[in-house]
Amino acid sequence: MTITITAFxxxxxxxxxxxxxxxxxxxxEEVGQPYDARLLSFKAMKEPAHLALHPFGQIPTYEEGDLAxxxxxxxxxxxxxxxxxxxxxxxxxxxxxxxxxxxxxxTVEPPIFDRDLAKVLERDEPWYEQRLRVLEDSIRKxxxxxxxxxxxxxxxxxxxxxxxxxxxxxxxxxxxxxxxxEYPNLSAYVARCEARPAYKRAxxxxxxxxxxxxxx
Ligand code: GTB
Numbered sequence: 552m553t554i555t556i557t558a559f560x561x562x563x564x565x566x567x568x569x570x571x572x573x574x575x576x577x578x579x580e581e582v583g584q585p586y587d588a589r590l591l592s593f594k595a596m597k598e599p600a601h602l603a604l605h606p607f608g609q610i611p612t613y614e615e616g617d618l619a620x621x622x623x624x625x626x627x628x629x630x631x632x633x634x635x636x637x638x639x640x641x642x643x644x645x646x647x648x649x650x651x652x653x654x655x656x657x658t659v660e661p662p663i664f665d666r667d668l669a670k671v672l673e674r675d676e677p678w679y680e681q682r683l684r685v686l687e688d689s690i691r692k693x694x695x696x697x698x699x700x701x702x703x704x705x706x707x708x709x710x711x712x713x714x715x716x717x718x719x720x721x722x723x724x725x726x727x728x729x730x731x732x733e734y735p736n737l738s739a740y741v742a743r744c745e746a747r748p749a750y751k752r753a754x755x756x757x758x759x760x761x762x763x764x765x766x767x
Contacts, residue, residue: 553587554579556626557601557612558760560590566761567723568754571623572611574720576756578627578713580749582634590760624656627713637713644709651707651714659697660721662689667724690730698734705743719744 556579558572572588579586595601597608604612605621613620613629620626628649631637638645666686673679697718701707706715722741725731732738744750 552616554584555587555589555614557591557604557610558588558757559610560592560595560760561764562757562761566758568757569724570610570757571720573753573757574623574717575611575613575626575630576753577716577720577750578630578637580752581716581747582630582636584630584634588756588760624652624717627717628652631713637716639710639712647708648712648714651712652717655714655717655721659693659718662686662693663721663724666690687730690725691733694725694730694734694737698737701736701740703736705740711744711747715740715744 556572556575558576559570562570564570576586576588591601591610596605596610601612602608604614604619607621609621611621611623611626613626618629620629627637638648666683669679669682669686673682676682706712707718708714719741722731722737726741731741745754
């Protein structure tokens with residue numbers, strides 16, 4: 552059955568692979584599932600056809616036969632459940648990998664997301680610098696704890712899993728901020744993921760969208 556995901560027609564990140572279709576593309580590449588990408592403008596995302604798939608008018612979505620999904624975490628979880636390669640077979644290890652998926656999205660991503668938002672929306676506020684400091688302190692606390700837990704292991708818990716995949720898509724948003732670079736084992740962890748052939752294929756696919764848009 553053909554899998555179709557949605558992605559930005561023109562990602563505001565300029566091809567850095569920071570939009571959330573990247574995690575879905577990467578998960579599909581890890582498990583060897585081919586997919587099509589339907590590209591959407593910001594306008595099309597808010598039109599009824601897309602709102603029927605995604606109640607908040609966002610990307611990514613995922614369609615496969617009569618299944619339509621939204622929320623990148625739910626999509627990655629679905630892919631990991633259906634195909635070998637992203638969740639361990641052992642029941643306890645599998646549950647722990649799922650806990651890391653939640654940790655990435657619920658514990659580590661929120662202050663990183665809030666910082667990105669503040670940098671765009673709150674830059675002119677008189678309290679901006681103070682707010683930025685508070686957010687960066689929260690991020691450093693998460694990174695410090697994560698760095699201690701990872702130690703010198705390659706992955707968060709045993710073999711590479713969907714937990715690592717989501718965590719790294721979250722950490723990548725900090726690249727170049729200086730904060731991630733304060734934790735050499737986390738920088739190396741991100742680099743290890745970026746070196747995976749499946750990651751590279753996903754990255755190239757999202758970049759090709761932008762290249763086609765700028766030459767077309
Ligand atoms: N919780 C949802 C999920 O995980 O799927 C969040 C989905 C979401 O935020 N989608 C964004 C979107 O559709 C794109 S990924 N935005 C359009 C809208 O809301 O109207 C977020 C994103 C966008 C841009 C960058 N960037 O330029 O660096 C990074 C991440």
